[in-house]
Amino acid sequence: MAIRTFGPNAVDWEERVDLDRMRRDRLARLNIHLDASDLGAVLSFDFSNIRYMTATHIGTWAMDKLIRFALLPRSAQPYVWDFGSAAKHHQLYNPWLDGEQRARAGISTLRGAFHPDAGIAADVAAKVATVLREHGLDKEPLGVDVVEMPILEALRAEGLDVVDGQQVFLEARRIKTTDEISLLTQACSMVDAAYERLYEFLRPGVKENECVGLVSKVLYDLGSEYVEGVNAISGERCSPHPHVYSDRLIRPGDPAFFDILHSHLGYRTCYYRTFAVGSASAAQRDAYTRCREYMDASISLVKPGATTADIVSVWPRAEEFGFPDETAAFALQYGHGVGLSIWEKPIFSRLVSLDHPETLEQGMVFALETYWPAADGWSAARIEEEVVVTADGCEVITKFPAEELLVAGRKYWTVGGELSTVRESQSHLNTATANISPAGDGDGEPQ
DSSP, rough: OOOSSSOOOOOSSSOOOOOHHHHHHHHHHHHHHHSSSOOSSEEEESHHHHHHHHOOOGGGGGSOOOOOOOETTSSSSOOOEETHHHHHHHHHHHHGTTTGGGGEEEEOTTEEOOOOOOOOHHHHHHHHHHHHHHOOOOSEEESSSSSHHHHHHHHHTOOEEEEEOOOHHHHHHHSSHEEEEEEEEHHHHHHHHHHHHHHHHOOTTTTHHHHHHHHHHHHHTTTTEEEEEEEEEEGGGGOOOSSSSOBBBBBBBBBEEEEEEEEEEEEEOOEEEEEEEEEEEEHHHHHHHHHHHHHHHHHHTTTTBBHHHHHHSSOOOGGTTTTTTTTTTTTTTEEEEOOOSSSEEEEOOOTTTTTTOOOOOOOOOEEEEEEEEEETTTEEEEEEEEEOOOOSEEEEEOOOOSSSSSEEEEEEEEEEEEOSSSOOOOOOOOGGGGOOOOOOOOOSSSS
């Protein structure tokens, strides 16, 4: 499978991402999985599924509003009902929708903001049912991905048999096309650049939210469509992991880990890196080493035919790093497909994968995440790599260095020479490295 990452712009002298081919390939995959199901059609309110099906987009501002909807009848082309003037825009500029034939105006309930008696839900259901009747599919099951209760009731009032349609979309999106892989790789290359700037910027006195602002600016300057989020976690906030940034000031000796999530032409990243600022304690270095070992062990197993159970079997049990069960530790040792959204199939977790393994296939793109709390009781390490499953293994597409713990910030000099970047525990909690472990056994090693 060729992966072309030469640049985001089209040129006549290299073959790069072919967006028209990607539109056709995505719709073909969705049709294959619809045909293999017992559904007559799939109806989507989820923006990622609508984009996959119709190659339309109206901006990230609307992603949480469920205002648009699209329908793919079996053995037919997709229809999309869009927000106000967006429908006219798509009629003019999206020729693959055949103008007014399949790019239509329509609006859902604005998540209940419309008056319940305005008849909006009934109008949505009538539009969908009319198309299904035209195709002779109104008696067949209708798969829906996500839906508001008034819409669900209105669809059923039209006599439609509404069932879960999420699996059809997720199965279609499980394997990425050549062009999707190129866009995912380009998205990662933009995060590579953001981490380069972040590494230069990190020093005592900057705040977590300043780091978020810097990363966002770098990505938008490079052409990011949407910075979905930047986790910026430092110091005592590292363990337990809160999954949200704050205004905390970074101090000398702090660990700091980041997750950068953004969208390039719809294709997401999920990409963690950990730094020490100024210096690292032995406990921080050991936590990073442990985190890296789990990552390397899991990547070494990735190939077609392996399963998600194979991968998670080399990760520690929740009890080994201070949690009572896999639900409490969920997403710390974790893997997930990456595509038009950041959590797609397959999912890797000891919570589900050992009992419900999924087989890895060529063309899958997913992220693997590992975490380890340090024995000092307050710091931790977090690493994430995105990989493409190839014919005989995998390729890592997250390229910013993560083999060893990087120390960011200026170097300090004493009268005796350069100050060592590996120092004794500097915990503000005044705890000795050997005295606290996540499991509390006192030997410095989590149990």
